[in-house]
Amino acid sequence: xxxxxxxxxxxxxxxxxxxxxxxxxxxxxxxxxxxxxxxxxxxxxxxxxxxxxxxxxxxxxxxxxxxxxxxxxxxxxxxxxxxxxxxxxxxxxxxxxxxxxxxxxxxxxxxxxxxxxxxxxxxxxxxxxxxxxxxxxxxxxxxxxxxxxxxxxxxxxxxxxxxxxxxxxxxxxxxxxxxxxxxxxxxxxxxxxxxxxxxxxxxxxxxxxxxxxxxxxxxxxxxxxxxxxxxxxxxxxxxxxxxxxxxxxxxxxxxxxxxxxxxxxxxxxxxxxxxxxxxxxxxxxxxxxxxxxxxxxxxxxxxxxxxxxxxxxxxxxxxxxxxxxxxxxxxxxxxxxxxxxxxxxxxxxxxxxxxxxxxxxxxxxxxxxxxxxxxxxxxxxxxxxxxxxxxxxxxxxxxxxxxxxxxxxxxxxxxxxxxxxxxxxxxxxxxxxxxxxxxxxxxxxxxxxxxxxxxxxxxxxxxxxxxxxxxxxxxxxxxxxxxxxxxxxxxxxxxxxxxxxxxxxxxxxxxxxxxxxxxxxxxxxxxxxxxxxxxxxxxxxxxxxxxxxxxxxxxxxxxxxxxxxxxxxxxxxxxxxxxxxxxxxxxxxxxxxxxxxxxxxxxxxxxxxxxxxxxxxxxxxxxxxxxxxxxxxxxx
Numbered sequence: 001x002x003x004x005x006x007x008x009x010x011x012x013x014x015x016x017x018x019x020x021x022x023x024x025x026x027x028x029x030x031x032x033x034x035x036x037x038x039x040x041x042x043x044x045x046x047x048x049x050x051x052x053x054x055x056x057x058x059x060x061x062x063x064x065x066x067x068x069x070x071x072x073x074x075x076x077x078x079x080x081x082x083x084x085x086x087x088x089x090x091x092x093x094x095x096x097x098x099x100x101x102x103x104x105x106x107x108x109x110x111x112x113x114x115x116x117x118x119x120x121x122x123x124x125x126x127x128x129x130x131x132x133x134x135x136x137x138x139x140x141x142x143x144x145x146x147x148x149x150x151x152x153x154x155x156x157x158x159x160x161x162x163x164x165x166x167x168x169x170x171x172x173x174x175x176x177x178x179x180x181x182x183x184x185x186x187x188x189x190x191x192x193x194x195x196x197x198x199x200x201x202x203x204x205x206x207x208x209x210x211x212x213x214x215x216x217x218x219x220x221x222x223x224x225x226x227x228x229x230x231x232x233x234x235x236x237x238x239x240x241x242x243x244x245x246x247x248x249x250x251x252x253x254x255x256x257x258x259x260x261x262x263x264x265x266x267x268x269x270x271x272x273x274x275x276x277x278x279x280x281x282x283x284x285x286x287x288x289x290x291x292x293x294x295x296x297x298x299x300x301x302x303x304x305x306x307x308x309x310x311x312x313x314x315x316x317x318x319x320x321x322x323x324x325x326x327x328x329x330x331x332x333x334x335x336x337x338x339x340x341x342x343x344x345x346x347x348x349x350x351x352x353x354x355x356x357x358x359x360x361x362x363x364x365x366x367x368x369x370x371x372x373x374x375x376x377x378x379x380x381x382x383x384x385x386x387x388x389x390x391x392x393x394x395x396x397x398x399x400x401x402x403x404x405x406x407x408x409x410x411x412x413x414x415x416x417x418x419x420x421x422x423x424x425x426x427x428x429x430x431x432x433x434x435x436x437x438x439x440x441x442x443x444x445x446x447x448x449x450x451x452x453x454x455x456x457x458x459x460x461x462x463x464x465x466x467x468x469x470x471x472x473x474x475x476x477x478x479x480x481x482x483x484x485x486x487x488x489x490x491x492x493x494x495x496x497x498x499x500x501x502x503x504x505x506x507x508x509x510x511x512x513x514x515x516x517x518x519x520x521x522x523x524x525x526x527x528x529x530x531x532x533x534x535x536x537x538x539x540x541x542x543x544x545x546x547x548x549x550x551x552x553x554x555x556x557x558x559x560x561x562x563x564x565x566x567x568x569x570x571x572x573x574x575x576x577x578x579x580x581x582x583x584x585x586x587x588x589x590x591x592x593x594x595x596x597x598x599x600x601x602x603x604x605x606x607x608x609x610x611x612x613x614x615x616x617x618x619x620x621x622x623x624x625x626x627x628x629x630x631x632x633x634x635x636x
Contacts, residue, residue, distance in 0.1 A: 056082055068092045108134070117141045142422050142437045199223060205230055215331075221292065227443070229328065290327055294360060296347035300374040300499065301381075307370040315342035315366045319587065319633055321626050322367060322500065322524070324492060324594035325619075327360040334362055340623045342366070347500075351493035355379045356386040357403040357446070357466045359493045368503045375498050375530055379468060383448065386466065393449040397435050403446045403458075406466060408489030410457040411445035423453035460484040468494025469526060476553030483546045492523025492594065494530065501527055504590065511536035511562065513585055515629065517570055517593030517622055518542065522551040524592040535562045537585045541570050541593075570621040578628055587633045591626050595619040 059082055063073040072092055080087040108131055112122040125140040193214065200210035200223070213226045221229075298305030323341060327334075327348045334346050341364045351359035356379070380386040382401050384394075419438055423430055430438070438455075441447065447455035460481060461471050467488060474484040501524070504512060511534035516524055519542040528535060538555075542548050548566050555564050563585075567573065582588065596615035 063088065063092060112137065112141060138422075138425070140433070142434055196223060196226065200226060200230075217290070217292070217328075227440075290348050290360075293353075294327065294348050294350040295353060296349040296363070297369045298372070299349065299353040300378070301353050309345070309369060311366055312343045315344050317366075318589060319629055320365070320367055320504070320590050321630075322363065322365040322497075322590065322592045323622060324361055324363050324497070326597045327362045329362075329597070337619060338364060340620070341626075349496055351496045352381075352402050354381070354493060354495040354499070355466050355468065356381055356383050357493075358405050359467075359496070360405065361493070361496070363500060365500065367500060371503055371506075372499055373502045375468075375495055379465060379495060387448055387462070390448045390450065393451055393454070395429070395449065397429055398439060398442065398449070400439075400442070403466070404443055406446065406458075406463055406489060408486045410485055411441070411447055415441065415445065416447065416455050416457070419447075419455055420453050460488065463488045467491055467523075468496075468498070468530075469521070469523075470554075473526070473554060474521060474550055476557060477546055477549030479546050479550065487521045487544070487547055487550060491520050492527070494523055494527045497523060498527035498531055501533075501590075502531055504528075505531055505533050508533060508589060510534065512589045513537040513587065514539070515581075515588040515591045515625070516540045517591065517625060518595050518618070519547065519551060519593070520544075521547050522554060525551065526554070529558060529560075535560055537563045537565075537588075539565045539567065539581055539585075539588075541567045541573065543569055570618060570625065573621075573625055575628060578625065579632065582629070582632060588629055591622075591629055593622055595622050 059077065060070060060073050063076075064070050073088075076088045076091040080091060108126065109119065109122050112125075113119060117125075121141060122137075125137045129136040129140055196214060197207070197210050200213070201207055205213075205227075209230050210226070213229045214221070217226055217229050293302070295302050297309065298307075321341070323337070325337070327350075338344060338346055344364050344366060346362040346364050348360070348362045351357065351361070354374075383403060384391050384401070419441060422434055422437060426434070429435075442455060446458055448458065450456045458466075460474060463485070464471060464473050469488075469491075474487050479487065512528065513536055514525070514528070516522070516538055519525070519540040522540070525535060525538055525540070540548070540551055542551070548568075552564065552566070565581075595618045
C-alpha cells in the first residue's frame with residue numbers, strides 16, 4: 001500500500017514502500033555521512049548532499065517508468081529539486097506537450113483537431129499510444145471526451161429547431177489508475193458501498209457525485225442506476241442554465257394574508273440561520289430515506305400493496321390536497337415539506353412502473369389509498385414496446401430497456417453525428433471504450449437507435465406519449481419545439497398521477513372543483529379528464545404564458561363544459577382573491593400542484609439552495625394557499 005513520505009525533503013510525495021526505503025537511505029546517507037544498504041548502517045565518509053549531487057536514480061526511474069525520457073526527467077529534477085514531485089511532473093508534461101506539438105506529427109494532430117478534439121487532449125492521446133496507432137488514439141480521445149468535465153451548452157435555439165449540444169461530459173477530471181495500490185483497493189474493498197464508490201470514481205465521476213447518488217438511490221442500487229441518477233442530475237443542471245425561470249416577486253406582503261396565516265405556517269416558513277454546509281451536517285436525523293423499489297403505497301404492476309395509513313388529524317378530510325416534487329432533493333427538504341404539509345408522510349414513486357421512462361417523484365397528499373385503479377390503457381413499459389421500430393437497430397451491447405428521466409432539453413444533430421462517426425470505423429461490435437462513450441451519451445440524452453450506428457433524440461410527440469399526454473398536446477398552444485421540450489420536462493407523468501387521483505371518481509361523480517397551483521401543461525387536469533371525472537371548475541395558476549396557452553387549447557379541443565380561470569402568479573392569490581373565488585364557486589374539492597424544483601434538483605447538494613432558493617421557495621406559497629382554503633372551508 002502507498003503511504004505519504006513524512007520526513008525531510010520528501011513531504012507530500014506518494015511512493016511504494018520499496019521506493020521509500022531507497023529514498024530514505026539516500027536522505028540519511030547524504031545528511032549524516034552514514035550509508036544504508038538494505039536497511040543496515042555502514043560507516044562512510046559521504047558528505048551532506050548539495051544541489052550539485054546527482055539526482056536519485058530511483059526518482060529518475062519513477063518518472064521514466066511513466067513514459068518520459070531520462071533527459072527530460074533529469075532536467076525537470078534539476079530545475080525543481082528532488083523534493084517537488086508535483087512540480088517535476090508538471091514540467092515533464094509541459095516539456096512533452098511542447099516537444100510533441102513541434103514535432104513532425106503536426107498533420108496527425110491537425111487531423112484529430114479537425115474532428116473536434118482539443119489540442120491538449122490530442123497531444124496526450126498521441127503520447128500515450130504512439131503516432132502509428134491512429135485507431136487506438138481515436139478510442140482514447142473518445143474516452144477522454146466522455147470523461148471530460150463540463151456542463152451541456154445550448155449551441156443554437158430558434159423557433160423551429162432545438163439544439164443543446166453536449167460538447168463535453170459532466171464528469172469531473174479523471175485520475176490515473178496505474179497505481180498498483182489503487183488497483184488493490186478496488187479489488188479488495190472494505191464494503192460493497194466502498195466498492196461502488198471506488199468504481200464510480202474510477203469511471204470518472206467525482207466523489208461528491210458518487211456519494212450523493214449512493215445516498216439518494218439507496219444501498220441496493222446498481223452501478224447502472226447510480227450512473228443514470230448522476231446523468232439525470234446533471235441534465236437538471238443543464239436545464240437550469242438553458243432555461244432560466246422568469247423573475248419572481250418577493251414573498252407576498254398582503255396584510256390580509258398576514259392576518260390569516262396561522263402559527264404552524266409561521267414556523268414552517270421561518271428562515272434557517274445556519275449556513276448550508278453546517279445545516280447539512282445536522283440533517284441526518286431529519287433525512288427522509290427513499291424506498292427501494294420506489295413504489296410508494298403500491299403500483300398496479302407490483303404486489304404487497306399498502307391499503308391503509310394513518311394521517312395526522314389536521315390532514316384528514318376534504319378539501320383534499322396533492323403536492324408533487326422531485327424525489328432526489330437535497331437532504332432535509334422532504335422532511336421540511338412534510339412538516340409544512342401537516343406532517344403527512346411522503347409517497348415516493350418512480351414512473352418507470354407506469355411507462356418506459358423513469359421519473360422519480362415524491363407526493364404528499366391526504367387522499368385515500370385503497371381502491372386505486374389504473375387508467376384502462378396503460379402506456380408501454382419498455383423501450384421496445386414503446387418504439388418497436390428501434391428493435392431492428394438496437395445493438396446487443398446497449399442493455400437499456402427503459403429510458404432515463406425525461407428532461408427539458410434534448411441532444412442535437414451535431415451530437416448524434418459525432419456518435420455515428422465514432423461507430424463508423426467498426427463493422428462489428430466497437431471496442432469497450434467507444435461503447436462506454438456512446439452509452440453515456442445515450443443515457444444522458446435518452447437517445448434511441450433509428451438506423452445502423454445511428455441514434456436520435458425523442459420527438460416531442462414521443463415524449464408526450466411516454467408522459468401520458470394526448471398526441472400533440474403541447475403543440476396546441478402554438479409553441480416551438482424548444483418550448484415543447486421545456487414544458488414536457490417540467491410536467492407530471494399523467495398515468496402515475498391518475499392512479500393516485502382515481503379514488504376521487506366515486507367521491508365526486510357529478511364533477512370536481514380544482515385549484516391547480518403551478519399548473520404547467522395541465523397534468524392533473526388531463527389525469528382527471530382521463531379518469532372521466534368532470535371538471536366543473538379549474539382555477540389554474542401558471543406563470544408561463546406558453547403553458548397557459550397549451551392548457552387553454554386542450555380545454556377547447558376536449559370540449560370541456562366547466563369553467564377555466566387562468567391566474568398568472570400564485571402570489572396574486574391573496575386572501576381577498578381566494579375568498580372571492582371560493583364564494584363564487586362554493587370552494588374547492590382538490591388543491592393540486594408541484595412547485596418549481598430549480599433549487600432542488602441536481603447532484604451536488606452543497607450548492608443547492610433547497611427551499612430557500614429563489615424559485616423553490618414558492619413551495620411556501622402552496623402551503624399558504626392550502627392553509628387558507630382548508631381553514632376557510634372548515635369554518636363555514
